[in-house]
Amino acid sequence: MIKNDLFLRALKGETVDRPPVWMMRQAGRYLPEFIEIRKKYDFFTRCQTPELASEITIQPIRRFGMDAAILFSDILVIPQAMNIEVEMKPNFGPYLPNPIRTSKDLESVVVPDIQSSLGYVMDAIKMTKEKLNDDVPLIGFAGSPWTILCYCVQGQGSKTFDKAKEFCFTNPVAAHQLLQKITDTTIAYLKEKVKAGVNAVQVFDSWGGMLSPTDYQEFSWQYIQQIIDALKDETPVIAFGKGCWFALGDMSKSGAAALGIDWTCSARNARYLTGGNITLQGNFDPSRLLSPPAAIKKMVHQMINEFGKDKYIVNLGHGILPNIPLENAKAFIDAVKEYKAN
Structure with a gap:
């Protein structure tokens, strides 16, 4: 039994004394102890x-005591396992030297055996579960098929993902073949993560907001729906589409346990668009963690009041930034723990 099950109870929509809190990208680049490891590896x-x-x-659990841990990994381990080369260049980000641009390029892309290609992730889950000692739940994650396609075709990060969109719009047959391969791999991957011990999974559609509502349905949402359908009976699934407020109505009927909300959508609109019956997660602007700690605490309490303490998980609207002071991250977490409903 997990000692602090607040996160899991919020996913089930149960009544809680306060909402749970964790931060996207909490394991990583803003922590000095992480930077020490980064210097060596x-x-x-x-x-x-x-x-x-x-x-x-x-x-971060050791330092701040969040209500859930999220496994340190990356969404791009999936294309690596699918026989697509991915490098991470310092001060540049992801770089794929041989991007997918034609139907022929797809021939070498495989749906892998998860244990042989990504077994190291399952080993990390088992090791993490031992270290957590059932104190808090562990979240596993994957990128959405569309977001993975963006990198596979663009070859790197982008403000527009113009090449990825061009590929989808000029060669939709190949685009859908690639999306289906990514989807099949992701489903198998997340199922293995559940077997290895994660307590919930999150699908990150970081670049979903690049698409129009119509294109989003065709090139992103239908594949996320496949993932939710395959996983929802095994574990709670959180779907997070950055910039995808227009799809919240469909998302709320998907069978997902919770929906992530970014900071461009108000709590009131998010509750309205989702019908008020599903757990929501978010949506503090990560840059707002640069505000003074006292201001952060006030804004967090206001955010909880706006979303309501039940069916709600406090989080950022996207990943924590590398330049956030530790005391500000602490103020964000502490504000939630100190929250008392009026």
Whole structure:
């Protein structure tokens, strides 16, 4: 039994004294103890070494005592497993030297055996579960098929993902083949994560907001729905689409346990668009963690009041930034723990 099950209870929609809190990207780059590890090991070595990944996962729990841990990994381990080369360049980000641009490029893309290609992730989960000792739940995650396609086709990060969109719009047959391969791999991957011990999973659609509502349905949401359908009876699924407020109505009927909300959508609109019956997660602007600690606490309490304490998980509207002072991150977590409903 998990000692602090507040996060899992909120996912079930149960009444709680206060909402649970964790932060996207909480395991990583803003923590000095993480930076020490980063000096010694490159990015994918950290992902692929269970001892390192588990230690990085635990660091923020040790320091701040969030209500859930999220496994340190990366969404791009999926294309790596699918025989697509991915590098992480310092001060640049992800770089894929051989992006997918044609139907022929798809021939070498495989749906892998998860244990042989991503077994190190399952080892990291088991090691992390041991270290957590059932104190808090552990979240596993994957990128949405559309978000993964964006990197696979663009070859790197982008403000517009113009090449990815061009591929989808000029060669939709190949685009859907790639999306289906990513979806099949992601479902198998998340199922293995559940078997290894994660207590919930989150699908990150970081680039969903790049698409129009119509294109979102075609190139992103239908594949996320497949993932939810495959996983929802095994574990709670959180769906997070950045910039995808227009799809919240469909998302709320998907069978997901919770929906992530970014900071461009108010609590009131999010509750209205989702019908008020599903757990919501979010949506503090990560840059707002640069405000003074006292202001952060006030804004967090206001945010909880606006969402309501039940069917709600306090989080950021996207990942924590590298330049956030530790005392400000602490103020965010402490504000939730100190919350008392009026």
